[in-house]
Amino acid sequence: MSETAKSRAAALPHLRRSGLAMGDSIPLPLTMAAIFHAPGDATGFNQYGRFSNPTWDAVEHMLAHLEDAPCVAFPSGMAAISAAFFAVLKAGDRILLPSDGYHTTRALAERFLKPLGITYDVRPTSTFLDGGFDGYRLAFVETPANPGLDICDIAAVAGAVHKTGAILVVDNTTMTPFGQRPLDHGADIVVAADTKAPNGHSDVLFGHVASRNADIIAAVTGWREVSGSIPGPFEAWLVHRGLETLDVRFDRMCSSAEVIARRLQGHKAISGLRYPGLEGDPSHNLARAQMERFGFLISFELASEDKAEDFINNCALMQAATSFGGVHTSAERRLKRGDAVSAGFVRLSVGCEPVEELWKAIETSLDGISGSRLG
Numbered sequence: 001m002s003e004t005a006k007s008r009a010a011a012l013p014h015l016r017r018s019g020l021a022m023g024d025s026i027p028l029p030l031t032m033a034a035i036f037h038a039p040g041d042a043t044g045f046n047q048y049g050r051f052s053n054p055t056w057d058a059v060e061h062m063l064a065h066l067e068d069a070p071c072v073a074f075p076s077g078m079a080a081i082s083a084a085f086f087a088v089l090k091a092g093d094r095i096l097l098p099s100d101g102y103h104t105t106r107a108l109a110e111r112f113l114k115p116l117g118i119t120y121d122v123r124p125t126s127t128f129l130d131g132g133f134d135g136y137r138l139a140f141v142e143t144p145a146n147p148g149l150d151i152c153d154i155a156a157v158a159g160a161v162h163k164t165g166a167i168l169v170v171d172n173t174t175m176t177p178f179g180q181r182p183l184d185h186g187a188d189i190v191v192a193a194d195t196k197a198p199n200g201h202s203d204v205l206f207g208h209v210a211s212r213n214a215d216i217i218a219a220v221t222g223w224r225e226v227s228g229s230i231p232g233p234f235e236a237w238l239v240h241r242g243l244e245t246l247d248v249r250f251d252r253m254c255s256s257a258e259v260i261a262r263r264l265q266g267h268k269a270i271s272g273l274r275y276p277g278l279e280g281d282p283s284h285n286l287a288r289a290q291m292e293r294f295g296f297l298i299s300f301e302l303a304s305e306d307k308a309e310d311f312i313n314n315c316a317l318m319q320a321a322t323s324f325g326g327v328h329t330s331a332e333r334r335l336k337r338g339d340a341v342s343a344g345f346v347r348l349s350v351g352c353e354p355v356e357e358l359w360k361a362i363e364t365s366l367d368g369i370s371g372s373r374l375g
């Protein structure tokens with residue numbers, strides 16, 4: 001981790017310090033309130049739970065510290081993505097999405113933007129620059145893309161997108177601000193599902209939009225207030241608590257993923273292994289240039305649906321579950337969710353278990369489906 005990322009991590013649990021009065025609780029108090037004491041006409045303080053909440057303020061303060069940009073919190077990653085789209089797009093706009101990113105973003109465009117006159121095209125992440133950006137109002141990338149883990153050059157895409165007058169949105173869910181900060185590479189908007197590693201305990205959905213453009217933040221905040229797409233205070237409180245340990249969890253998860261990916265390379269049951277941290281991976285050089293860490297997601301193929309199911313279900317330290325970024329290692333066959341992958345394609349999210357124990361469990365399960373040890 002760079003020195004600046006380390007100092008960001010160190011300051012994170014102390015952000016509230018300067019605002020504490022004698023006797024205040026050090027942990028964040030949870031404010032469950034739909035209404036606040038608001039006599040007279042004065043403004044500038046909390047009035048109603050759809051407009052503001054002190055627990056949102058605290059979690060947004062943490063996210064803003066990590067992104068180095070104002071952030072607006074939402075009740076899920078998709079709510080954050082929807083807010084970015086609805087706040088900046090209008091009828092007649094054309095947008096560009098990744099063909100290999102999270103499928104629900106394309107579903108949002110197909111089912112809800114298209115009927116409003118906002119059209120879209122798709123392009124693979126690894127060749128996102130090819131074809132240019134003429135005619136687009138907005139380009140949206142996810143890097144590394146979920147689940148294939150291809151990446152694109154954020155700075156190069158931002159430069160090309162800006163030349164045409166369009167804006168670049170980056171879904172940073174797979175990396176978190178500790179792994180990559182797209183705004184530093186020229187992106188206009190970051191969206192993220194804090195449901196994943198930022199909360200980290202798989203018990204909450206949450207999301208945020210970050211931008212250094214004041215007009216965009218005002219539009220996104222306005223969207224939240226008017227649409228009512230607001231996070232619950234308790235969910236915000238849990239994410240605040242999760243963020244306090246994100247640095248430690250993310251560090252463990254990425255370090256373990258590096259070890260496990262390297263060992264998976266030698267296993268004969270595995271093909272099509274993808275991890276940006278592996279020297280031979282097509283994403284590696286670019287990953288080294290723009291990412292702080294290589295992440296905690298690994299993808300690979302097993303010979304069939306049955307082998308993949310057996311591998312996941314028989315691994316003692318793995319949960320068969322969708323989503324990723326939790327403390328528990330989990331895995332899923334992504335064909336189940338409609339991704340354009342083979343029946344044996346597995347996305348593995350490396351959790352916080354001690355790495356040697358985790359590797360033993362993974363190796364035992366892999367050996368069980370292949371009937372032999374390392375090939």
Ligand SMILES: Cc1ncc(COP(=O)(O)O)c(C=O)c1O
Binds near residue numbers: 146174205206207
């Ligand atoms: C890359 C990516 N973006 C956005 C989302 C949506 O997040 P949420 O489920 O919190 O709406 C997901 C969910 O898996 C995701 O993987």
